Every structure is written in C-alpha cells, then in structure tokens.
Amino acid sequence: MLTFLPGPFRGILSLLLFALNTILWTFPLVLFHLLKLAVPAVGWRRFWSRVQNGVGTAWISFNNWNLSTTNPVRWDVEFPPEMAKDQWCLVVANHRSWVDILVLQRVFNRRIPFLKFFLKKELIWVPFLGLAWWALDYPFLARSAMANKDLEAIRRAAEKFKILPVSVMNFVEGTRFTPEKHAKQRSPYTHLLKPKAGGMTFLLSSMKDEIDLILDVTIAYPGGTPTMWEFLCGSSEEVRVRVKGIPVGEELSGDFGKDKAFRRRFMAWQKDWWAQKDEELGELLG
Numbered sequence: 001m002l003t004f005l006p007g008p009f010r011g012i013l014s015l016l017l018f019a020l021n022t023i024l025w026t027f028p029l030v031l032f033h034l035l036k037l038a039v040p041a042v043g044w045r046r047f048w049s050r051v052q053n054g055v056g057t058a059w060i061s062f063n064n065w066n067l068s069t070t071n072p073v074r075w076d077v078e079f080p081p082e083m084a085k086d087q088w089c090l091v092v093a094n095h096r097s098w099v100d101i102l103v104l105q106r107v108f109n110r111r112i113p114f115l116k117f118f119l120k121k122e123l124i125w126v127p128f129l130g131l132a133w134w135a136l137d138y139p140f141l142a143r144s145a146m147a148n149k150d151l152e153a154i155r156r157a158a159e160k161f162k163i164l165p166v167s168v169m170n171f172v173e174g175t176r177f178t179p180e181k182h183a184k185q186r187s188p189y190t191h192l193l194k195p196k197a198g199g200m201t202f203l204l205s206s207m208k209d210e211i212d213l214i215l216d217v218t219i220a221y222p223g224g225t226p227t228m229w230e231f232l233c234g235s236s237e238e239v240r241v242r243v244k245g246i247p248v249g250e251e252l253s254g255d256f257g258k259d260k261a262f263r264r265r266f267m268a269w270q271k272d273w274w275a276q277k278d279e280e281l282g283e284l285l286g
Contacts, residue, residue: 007234007235008233010233011070014071018063021059022129023128025059026128028055029052029131029132029135029136030131030135032048032051033052033134033136036048042163049137049160052135053113053114053166056136057110064105071234073236073237074239075239076239080244080245083111083243085110085113090248091104091215092214092215092216092217093171093219094173094192094281095173095175097221098176099221099227099228099231103241108167112167112215113164114167116138116161116167116169117169119141120141137160139154139156139157150199154203159206161210168211170199170203172196172197172199172200177193189274189275190278191285197266197270198257201254205255205256208253216245216273216277217241217242220241220281220284221236221240221285222237222238222284223237242284252269254266
C-alpha cells in the first residue's frame, strides 16, 4: 500500500489510474454493445450481455485494486446470507456522497450479479464514462417534471434486465444528503432525506417475476462525509456498511399509481423501514 505518499499525491495517482482504466475498457464495451444491438435475437443479446458484464466486472475489479493500493481506509462490512451471484435483486442505499458508488462497487463486485445504477441523463456526456455506462445499459433518467418519460425509461431498462441476472441500484432519496436539503424537505429523519417510492415500486412491478430480494444497504462515514477528492486522498479512516436482505412478496408488488390501497400499504411499510434505517445509520455514525 502506498501510504508513505502524501494524501494529494495518492489522490492524483488514484484518479489517473481510474481514468486510464476507464478509457481502456470503454472501447471493448462499446464494440460489444454494438454487436449486441446488431441482432435482435434474445440468445444473441444474452451472450453479449454476459460478455459485457464480465468486462464490467474486470473494470470494477481494477478500480477496487486501485483503492486498496492507494487508500488506507478500513472497511467494516456485514452481509446477509441470502446473497447469490445468479439472483436478480434490487439494491437500495442511503446516499451521502459520490463516494457511495465506489463503496457499493467495492462491497458487491463478484458477490452479486453485475451492479447497474440509475443515472441522471446529463451524465451520459461525461467523457468515456458516459459511453461505458450507455454500453452497459445503465438507465439514464431526467428526474424532472417529465416523470412519465422516466417511468418509460425504467420500463425499457427492466425489459433489458430480464435477459440475464442483474443487480439494480436505486438511491430512493433521489439525491445526496446535505443539511440544506434536509432542512428544506423538513425531513422527519435525523440522517436521511425522505424516500421516494415511485421508481422503486415501478421497477418491482415491472420485474415481479425476476426480483425476489431487496438488499438494503446502509453506508456510514464515521469521520464525516467525504467528497470524492477527500476520500481519494485518504481523509476517511473507516467506512461502515451494513447489508440486509428483504424478501419481496406480494405486499411489495402492485400498481403504485392506480391502486390506492397498495399505495397506502407500501408507504406505511416504507416509512417504518426508513425510520429503522435512520436509527441504524445514527448508531453507525456514532
């Protein structure tokens, strides 16, 4: 581990390795995606999706090696026994920093099916990264007043995700936690913003025959929430992650938009769930 280097030097080295690794893998990812789109047959697309997920796993594996080499952070992680590599699952986590994405990839790579995120549509223009995410079928959402377009994007993504076991990541708060956002929302939770139900329930409904497990992830930075640069420079001494399995039964699958009884039932469940998560996060931060 390169802990003998000053933090800024390790941060620069880590960023450079991330950039070079991303550029390296973007080209084969885009090529394989174009090959996948060339033939509409399900078997053909399943084959190339498996190849792409393998490339994506190699990409993330090198990024994880990068972190373990340049960053002395301690990892305190607990997993449930339900996780499997061949099982569709919905991963739900609190959202405090852009570092959360590195944390989730570090924690879940090679333990569950390849992890895919819902992203803001503007991120498709990020050099190389945007192309890689597009090639890997990451859904891009507007997250604006045009909610119907977002639901349609989720529906199209759900159809693609049925081809091969996949883990779908959803930050149900919709944005990163900050004290300003917390105050503006008048959130009833101490460490969390209010959760949003629409995208989560629509995905569960669209993939009710595939997804039978929710992985509830709580991420805590006991020394304070770092920015990406601060984290890469080694400012965080420890990251704590707790993962719990929540079976998906009929009570969590329904038409959130039209079924009022289901909507009330789901929101009551979500409120209790989020309150428990808030309490656990407080303990992890404490």
